[in-house]
Amino acid sequence: MRKLANYAFHGDSLKGMVLAMISSVDMMLESKFFKTKDEIESELLQQEVRNCMIEMIKKRLYKVMNGGEDSYGSDFLGVLIKAHHDADNNPIISVDDLVDECKTFYVAGQETTNTLLAWTVFLLAIHTDWQEETRKEVLNLFGQEKPNPDGISKLKTMSMIINESLRLYPPVIGILRKAEREAEREVRLGNLILPADLQVYMPTLALHHDPQIWGADVHEFKPERFSEGISKATNNNVAAFFPFGIGPRNCVGMNFASTEAKIALSMILQRYSFTLSPTYVHSPIQFLTLHAQHGIQVMLQSL
Numbered sequence: 001m002r003k004l005a006n007y008a009f010h011g012d013s014l015k016g017m018v019l020a021m022i023s024s025v026d027m028m029l030e031s032k033f034f035k036t037k038d039e040i041e042s043e044l045l046q047q048e049v050r051n052c053m054i055e056m057i058k059k060r061l062y063k064v065m066n067g068g069e070d071s072y073g074s075d076f077l078g079v080l081i082k083a084h085h086d087a088d089n090n091p092i093i094s095v096d097d098l099v100d101e102c103k104t105f106y107v108a109g110q111e112t113t114n115t116l117l118a119w120t121v122f123l124l125a126i127h128t129d130w131q132e133e134t135r136k137e138v139l140n141l142f143g144q145e146k147p148n149p150d151g152i153s154k155l156k157t158m159s160m161i162i163n164e165s166l167r168l169y170p171p172v173i174g175i176l177r178k179a180e181r182e183a184e185r186e187v188r189l190g191n192l193i194l195p196a197d198l199q200v201y202m203p204t205l206a207l208h209h210d211p212q213i214w215g216a217d218v219h220e221f222k223p224e225r226f227s228e229g230i231s232k233a234t235n236n237n238v239a240a241f242f243p244f245g246i247g248p249r250n251c252v253g254m255n256f257a258s259t260e261a262k263i264a265l266s267m268i269l270q271r272y273s274f275t276l277s278p279t280y281v282h283s284p285i286q287f288l289t290l291h292a293q294h295g296i297q298v299m300l301q302s303l
């Protein structure tokens with residue numbers, strides 16, 4: 001036996017195994033065997049998010065199967081489940097696609113709206129006259145009742161405040177587009193002809209702070225600039241205000257976000273008045289969205 005082993009492990013025989021050894025090391029280096037702590041944690045989190053989504057999907061399916069509901073629901077999750085389930089053996093989307101869509105909407109919708117609310121509370125904590133004005137509007141429309149769809153569409157002052165907040169602190173500070181050239185058609189931008197595949201960055205933050213568009217008071221919080229609509233506020237440059245992007249691929253959750261923000265603000269204003277805490281340090285930074293590096297500390301007073 002030892003003789004056989006000596007032969008197999010002899011230098012010349014080993015030469016034939018070098019390729020296999022290289023591919024083994026390659027595999028290790030590509031982290032197929034070794035994973036960093038972060039990678040392990042990230043995989044666990046991914047799995048947890050997936051399980052959470054699958055649980056939500058199962059609940060909807062269960063309700064329909066048990067006759068409790070006759071559809072999967074009219075919201076986006078319901079539409080996606082229908083696309084997966086009702087197409088018999090040929091689903092329009094796979095479970096993985098369904099889970100990915102849910103993740104996209106959660107990430108795109110949560111952080112952005114959160115940021116919008118935070119900056120709006122910050123601005124109202126400083127500009128207490130506007131806080132009072134919009135509270136009056138909320139109390140006139142809802143009293144101490146929960147906000148209702150009819151009233152939400154009448155929150156004019158609050159819409160102006162939200163627009164001004166989105167102008168000064170747009171959660172998404174810029175958007176990218178890629179120039180494509182279909183067949184012989186060229187992409188023109190004003191006087192420029194864009195080469196195919198060129199990436200064009202549209203700096204939302206810069207345009208929202210351009211004095212040529214908004215006037216000399218561009219850096220001031222003045223919701224009244226939106227009192228007669230975006231066209232008047234932008235001096236007839238409506239495309240210069242684009243917190244939700246622009247064109248056919250603009251934010252699909254725009255109306256959702258605005259309704260959500262109005263409901264949250266109304267309910268806060270019904271319960272509390274607030275001012276900025278002296279501990280607050282102003283340091284907006286961009287990390288996915290434009291947010292306050294050290295958080296926004298406000299002092300709440302129950303009403």
Ligand code: HEM
Pocket residue numbers: 104105106108109110112113116170171172175176242243244245246247248249250251252253254256257
């Ligand atoms: C204040 C809140 C929000 C802001 C400022 C915001 C902003 C944006 C911007 C700037 C874009 C890129 C648009 C473009 O390229 O022209 C975008 C895309 C998108 N947003 Fe929002 N968003 C917000 C809330 C939401 C919510 C609540 C949802 C979902 C419920 C959502 C879902 C999406 C999705 C799915 C896209 C990609 C659309 C596509 O490529 O077809 N967003 N958003």
